[in-house]
Every structure is written in C-alpha cells, then in structure tokens.
Amino acid sequence: MKTDGGSDAAKRRAGERAAEDVEDGFVVGLGTGSTTAHAIRALGRAVDDGLEIRGIPTSFQSRRLALEVGIPLTDLDAVDGVDIAIDGADQVVDDPDTAAHGALIKGGGAAHAREKLVDSAADRFLVVADPSKLTERLERSVPVEVLPDAHTVAAARIQELGGEPTLRDAECKDGPVVTDNGNLVLDCSFGQIDDPDGLATRLSAIPGVVEHGLFVDLADVAYVGREDGVERREY
Numbered sequence: 001m002k003t004d005g006g007s008d009a010a011k012r013r014a015g016e017r018a019a020e021d022v023e024d025g026f027v028v029g030l031g032t033g034s035t036t037a038h039a040i041r042a043l044g045r046a047v048d049d050g051l052e053i054r055g056i057p058t059s060f061q062s063r064r065l066a067l068e069v070g071i072p073l074t075d076l077d078a079v080d081g082v083d084i085a086i087d088g089a090d091q092v093v094d095d096p097d098t099a100a101h102g103a104l105i106k107g108g109g110a111a112h113a114r115e116k117l118v119d120s121a122a123d124r125f126l127v128v129a130d131p132s133k134l135t136e137r138l139e140r141s142v143p144v145e146v147l148p149d150a151h152t153v154a155a156a157r158i159q160e161l162g163g164e165p166t167l168r169d170a171e172c173k174d175g176p177v178v179t180d181n182g183n184l185v186l187d188c189s190f191g192q193i194d195d196p197d198g199l200a201t202r203l204s205a206i207p208g209v210v211e212h213g214l215f216v217d218l219a220d221v222a223y224v225g226r227e228d229g230v231e232r233r234e235y
C-alpha cells in the first residue's frame, strides 16, 4: 500500500549512506522497497570491489535484487547473528520529545513479517528514508498480516480496538494481495496513533495475526536523504 512522494535522489542518498556502514565480514539484513534497493545496489558494487558480506533478504523482491547484483546470500538459521540491517519505512516518528521517537510503520510492500524478523535480529538496524516519511505522530494505516483463515475474525478484533481494516487488494490479479508467506494483509486505519507500543502489543495478541507493521523501539539510526545531503538520527 504505497503512497510515495519521496524523490529518488533523496532515497538514493539515504540508501548509499547506509551501505557505507557495512564492514568486511558482516552479515547484512536486506530490507525491502525502493529506498533499500539503492543500498542493495551500492552493496553489490562494493562486493564487486572486494567487500566480503553475506546478505539475508527480507522478501522475494530483495532476494532477486541481491542475486542480480552479486551479493552472496544466507539464512537466519545459518548464521550466529546479523551485524546490521538496512530497511525502509512508510512513516518514521521524528519527535525527540515523545517516547515514540523513531517508531515506524512498515509493510507498504507487505514484507513486514520477514522484515521485523531480520531487522530485530540485527545488532544495528538502520532505517533509510526520504523526508516525506517523517512525521510527528504515526497516522498511516497499519498493515497487519493474517492467516487466510483468520481474516474475518482478526478484522473483527481489530475493529474492537478502534481500527478500520481493509483487505489489501492485488493490482494485477483478481482478489487480495498474498504475501511471500502465503498470507493476507489487512490495512488498518486507527487515525492518529498516540500509543504505538500499546497498540503493537494489542495487535500481536490477536489470534491469526502473523505480524503487524508497527516497529517500536527497534530502529537504532535513521538516514534521511535530502536533496543536498543526508541527515543522521540516533535513537
């Protein structure tokens, strides 16, 4: 469920800056989306120049791109740990005066279940974004991946929490989006989300919910690409 106003130049600056933090020997979580794609391409060029890394893709799309640019791949269960993960976001709270500073909404590409798995396993999780993603309060729809059998009962429980769930439809196929894990996605509008941590806990407790797109207290750094440079935020 993309609503993307960011410029590609800003995304490229953010992605390429994050790739500079990757060191020889690192296991790297490879996020999903157009901003992370710039980081993956930059890592592919670095691998051509001799950098030795192994990537763990978070989606079919990032796996395909990583293979295309020559990044050797591995799996979470084949490594002792993940040194760094680079991933995009649909919204990033940018308000140091709130506890939610650095909280994210992800899942515009319906990859948030594997993204959360890999990003949270990493010693350092770098978010890459353009300025259109920054916000004082999260207010976009929260993508919730559900087991296919659960989509109606999970939707009812989400309504009880004050959300308005909509089954995400595919664009070039009749019927719903089916995730890389074979599940469905409910895009859930809650209006302004004042307590992302509390909502995250309540969504996770719903039977049939595989994962939701609220990433609270996970990001370590954000690189925000601007037209003339990159801003770094530490969380």
Ligand SMILES: O=C(CO)[C@H](O)[C@H](O)COP(=O)(O)O
Pocket (backbone or CB within 6 Å): 004, 031, 032, 033, 034, 035, 036, 087, 088, 089, 090, 105, 106, 107, 108, 109, 110, 111, 112, 115
């Ligand atoms: O969460 C994601 C995919 O599930 C993406 O990281 C998010 O949608 C941002 O994508 P983009 O960099 O293309 O704006």
